[in-house]
Amino acid sequence: MRTAKAAKPAKKPAAPATKTVDSPEERLRSLIHRHLVSTLARHEGSASSHDWWVATALAVRDTIHERMIATQAVHNDQNARRIYYFSLEYLMGRLFGNNLLATGMLDCARSALESLGQDFEKIREAEVDMGLGNGGLGRLAACFLDSLATLDYPALGYGIYYEFGLFRQQFVNGNQVEHPDNWMRFGNPWEVVRPEYAQVVRFFGRVENVFDDRGNYRPRWVDTKTILGVPHDIPTAGYGTKTVNLLRLWASKSTEDFDLAAFNRGGYFEAVREQTSGETVSKVLYPNDKTENGKELRLMQQYFFVACSLRDIIRRHLRNPANSWANFADQVAVQLNDTHPAIAVVELTRILVDEEDMSFEAAWEIVGRTFAYTNHTLLPEALEKWSVGLFEKVLPRHLQLIYEINRRLLDAVEVKWPGDNDKKRVCSVIEENGGKQVRMANLAVAGSHTVNGVAALHTALLKQDLFPEFDALYPGKFQNKTNGITPRRWLLKCNPRLSDLITQRLGHENWVRDLDLLRGLEKSADDHAFQKEFMAVKRANKVELAAIIKAECGIEVSPDALFDVQIKRLHEYKRQHLNLLHILALYRRLLQNPGLDIVPRVFVFGAKAAPGYDLAKNIIRAINVIGARINGDSRIGGKLKVAFLPNYRVSLAEKIIPAADLSEQISTAGKEASGTGNMKLSLNGALTIGTLDGANVEIGEEVGGDNIFIFGLTVDEVAALWAKGYNPWDKYNADEELRAIIDWLGSEYFTPGEPGAFGALHHSLMGGGDPYLLLADFRSYSDAQARVDAAYRNPKHWAKLAILNTARMGKFSSDRTIREYAEQIWKIKPVAVR
Template sequence: MATNSKKQKSTASGKTAASKDASWPNSPCPSPETTSPFDATSTGKFKQAIFRHLTYTLARDLHSAQPHDWWIATSLAVREHILSRMISTQAVHNRDNVRRLYYFSLEYLMGRLTESNLYNTGLYDAAREAIKDPDIPVDFETILNEESDMGLGNGGLGRLAACFLDSLATLDLPAIGYGIYYEFGLFRQAFVNGSQVEHPDSWMMGGTPWGIARPENKVTIQIKGRVENVFDDRGNYRPRWVNTDAIIGIPHDIPVAGYDTNTVNFLRLWSSQSASEFDLAAFNSGGYVEAVREKAVTETISKVLYPNDKTENGKELRLIQQYFFVACSLRDIMRRHFRNPENSWDNFPSKIAIQLNDTHPAVAIAELMRILLDEEEMQWEKAWGIVTKVFAYTNHTLLPEALEKWSVGLFDRVLPRHLQIIYAINDRLLRLVEARWPGDDGKKRDCSLIEENGGKSVRMANLSVVASHAVNGVAALHTALLKKQLFPQYDELFPGRFQNKTNGITPRRWLLDCNPRLSKLITSTLGTDHWACDLDLLRGLETHADKSEFQKAFMEVKRDNKNELAAIIKADCQIEVSPDALFDVQIKRLHEYKRQHLNLLHILALYRRILQNPNLDIVPRVFVFGAKAAPGYDLAKNIIRAINVIGAHINADTRIGGKIKVAFLPNYRVSLAEKIIPAADLSEQISTAGKEASGTGNMKLALNGALTIGTLDGANVEIKEEVGDENIFIFGMNVDEVEALRAKGYNPWNYYNADEELRAIIDWIGSDYFTPGEHGAFAPLHNSLLNGGDPFMVLADFRAYSDAHEKVDALYRDKAKWARAAILNTARVGKFSSDRTIREYAKDIWSLPAIKT
């Protein structure tokens, strides 16, 4: 057990730093009103700020400045306004020793920040007017389009994290996000002969005005090595982690401005740096590559988001990435906590809340235990008590294969001491299971942190559940399935630990910012713009849903947005599409369970029907796809190629009179989604029931007036409850029916043999018709549907899906009814604001009060 002097020693450096900090703890806090460099309403002062940064930060004059320079200068002008608020916010938080949330996520899909920061700070109009100055040779849209999407995330998990940061700041909740400052994003997607080709996403190449390096807060962490089993001079076992490799983490802060408030939180991201930058002796002896080898290897840690883990080296890099960012972040949290002389380990849980966004940061549990046991010399019970009060865990998947597991061998090689601690946690857990279910080895197998099927591995989801005081799902159905199917043993063992927090989206980014035409119409109709931070106010649109004048205005907005997307489709895909067609949109990560291939089967069915009956009367459709497949996910990449190749064949077939067009937009990203979503008529949310945890694309599309066609899966269930049965197209099996069919023994051949149309289009895919001279091009897709057992029951749901599309066709012909349904989708999805979600987290999980600054 640690002595009192040991505790004093461990926090002494923090106290010393605090006493030297002029802003800590009693210095007056500067207010945004007095420190802001210019009035938010002053166009002239904003223009002066742009010119000042152009000249004195970028060293450019009016004649040599390029559009990229104007974007940087404009961003720096708004950044200085944000930073004055950020300094004020953090000063208040530090002075008052507030409880903070620390959000741990391996990805943040931030998109572009300039426009959203202009909206959130109230500077949008001032900036737009300032850039009209004749001395500025580029227009506002050109400047905004110079910004690259931040390559810090991949899919819904990362975009949810970005929405949460926005809501946390908007609601004045003290919070800091932690992650990795990736030099390269997932990848930049291109299509060659229809196939996905991955190129480096060099999003930082042109520089970014938003990241602020904080080298003074660097952290050194250790990996690898071995554990020495030693005893101290009192006979206590004190394992020592020795012969480790050191890595330095350099923090970079991205300010996160709240909307219509002075609060500015920040996202702290870590870049990796070698502890020994340069081997001068090796260099002088001619070993130029060897001289920088360690530097290159270490900096690989923060090089790329989600390295391919099909190789053992890729797996090791992923585990090191995860440990690197959480270890750096915990050290940073401790530094911040102990710099206040009033703080100690005793009040650590009352000041610190850490949310694990999925299992990627779960190794933080073992790391905090290691610090408390090995460095602070705490007894196990006290250390475990701190850990379980601090951590909470959000689960994002029901797919067993998506629940992270690390082989024991890999874990032992990278984090040997942490593996010992996990085994110790597991030993105590299994004793608890034995007490609850004596002699039940099955329960022990289910609960154990170590899986032993085909080699031992560490179950990170189990560790997260066991060590967290709260575990939440992200939709009502998802949470119910967590308790019933995925973790029923833990729900019994830890009653009350599981709760639901249905996901949400920020209305600032996903309506105000991305759909200014609709935002303007809503504001003029409701007589207020306060809906942007109180989305329930959109209910006021319900009284206008039956008014022909409002329906006309609403659909004119939609048509203008479709015209804008049509221009993008022409530029990126060389496909001409009509805004009068129904825009049928499926945009999300490419995965079998999301069933883009079910969409493809329906497209082929429509195509075949028209070929067999050229006079077939259908509403013209533009099928819009956007998706990336993981580099190592071969079947997903085959589905992408099938959509592209078959789509190109359909687009070129003059026999169908342009009734169907297929556009797969390359390099799907946030800024592209911001163009697609406002233009969508129909939102495809067609995952197999019980597989999608929640979805947030479904919320974004509905908010912007798209009708959903979907299964009763994830948040679709709650969207249906909100918008009404008549304003959504639900089809297919529900969760119970999927389970029953699987239990009975699902055989896709039964559906193939029983449905002539389905059999014909599957055979069509399996033939060489669309790829002459290239035998078996789509064999992986074809085999997955039949010989592979169709694991996501595409064939079982095909006929119901096709029938639902006929209802879509019928409703779209009735312009008034469609407009009414679209308006009611926008009006009734206020529940799905991330502000509501964050309020629930703050109240039920984090016990986090708002702090006005």
């Protein structure tokens, strides 16, 4: 008989396992690995640096998207008034480093990648600059997006999603050679495509004159061709905040389906012709407009992005039941960044009149309260004009509305100045000299509630010289908003050595969001120990740039030389060729006196010339060819080196700017609206040599006259010189050295067997009348450079000047600029995201 087993005592319940909370580094590492394997289908053993970069970007983007969704929800819930920024350019550069800083994930990402056996710096360098802009206009827009998000302002940027950027620059025999900038060849991990928000845009056609059933004239725009605008969203994350705004960029697509019948009968190219035509509009940034086809494409680009953006704004506005056309201008502020988006004034008028059946008066009242316009140039030739014939072909209905806008504008001029036809001629949107043209700047002024310049001097000249009649016609419409730069990109990210030193000296990082706090460095300007640390940072940055110069140009340069830097778009008014004349003068002095005691210099250039700008391309070749001769001449003992770094772009600027000793801001007085490169270089401890032009004036006021090298004619002196009658031959004949170097430039010396190689450049100085006054300013410039030489010989003195330049640049934060726009033009308020 079996006996029962004794009952086992019940087990005590097991103690709950202690849950291990992953560290942020472990979570990010897991996300990177998951995106590498699951999203990219890559094995970590064979993944390239680009693969690791994309996987890391996607992991960071996860956090950014969460913040973006939360931001949009808060803005929508509060029905916040928003600023919509219209710009044809956004020179964003690379986003990886900025997004890591903004999200606070930089150290975490570095550790996570290193724990995965990856080189963080190598992976960071795998990112390609986004080809969405060219120069200061686009870089300013990028800085503004950063500040808008950092300051918690509800904002969207609108632009074009260019498949190809301006161009990739190469030098061949000193000449600029342009190659396609296919920046999105391998995709863009930061973007989100939103096909559900696509917009249809119309072009061409004709206007049909019809009347409605009440006898009212109702023109109809018919027989148009259409293309589709598909939005690509790029989140822009604020630093030290949860706000993530959007940059919405439009890619053009065909509205026509693939023609299968044509394909089947062998017409392969015919089958895709309409599709290819539709995609052309957003194909390339700034197509060459020397031809009529190029002009047409430029106008189509401008209208395309404006039409898409306005439709999108209207959709966003009206989806809230609390909104209607009655409060549109109360909720919507649109900033026109230069004249490129000025057609928006007409397009909104057309929508309201033709589609919403408003009276012209009611429509124009909404338009005038919605738009504001930023002017970026004082050069008459740079103020956009389109032929009436081109408008009639591409946008016939808009041309009708432009004539109506102009009629009402001229009526206002008649009231202000009865019978004054000269005033009407100046103010008219239609220019009639040598063929009728539409003046886009006049249109923007007429259709905006506020017009602003971008530096105090620039705004004064706008009111005094460019638009004095409009200033009188619309009292109070013109304001100044001096440009600024984001300290996140242009100090914290690009110059980590200096950023760390500043944080260490100030004892906090608050300066990153309040640049005025850099004033705390002033008391250390005479501190010898801090001077040594400051200049050690500068030298380390110069060592890095020297390596880049060696790799890119094959030129050995010494980091102990003075790094003399001019980096900006190549244009006559920016006067890179004045810099070249001084280089030639130094070279000649050394050849005639090899023992001449001068501070060794490395002249660093970075610039692209517009493909159709022949003289600018001739200047590039002259700098390259003459630089090569100087670099290879053993007679001067390496005292001068010239390096023209190819393919200037944001990521290259981030390497050059921290290493610069001297910042060349030498435009002809009255020609540069503001400049922002001058701010970036000064913020990073470079001293400025410059004219009293653009924001140089205000930089001088901030850093102090003893801490900047000012030379040249002032705006008033330039005007007086032209009024008196300027002849460059007088300067040529009166200055032996100047005469010698200009003759040298015009000879075959630097281009044996190639006479007249620099003929275009030489002619512009002499036969062409020296329109940008290089000869008039040369001696003053040369004397200022001698003062630079003397100052650099005293390391303690130079260090003090450099520290004071960094310390006193607080005014030039784009945060200050954006606050002024928000409070004085846009009337928007910050909206915190928790």
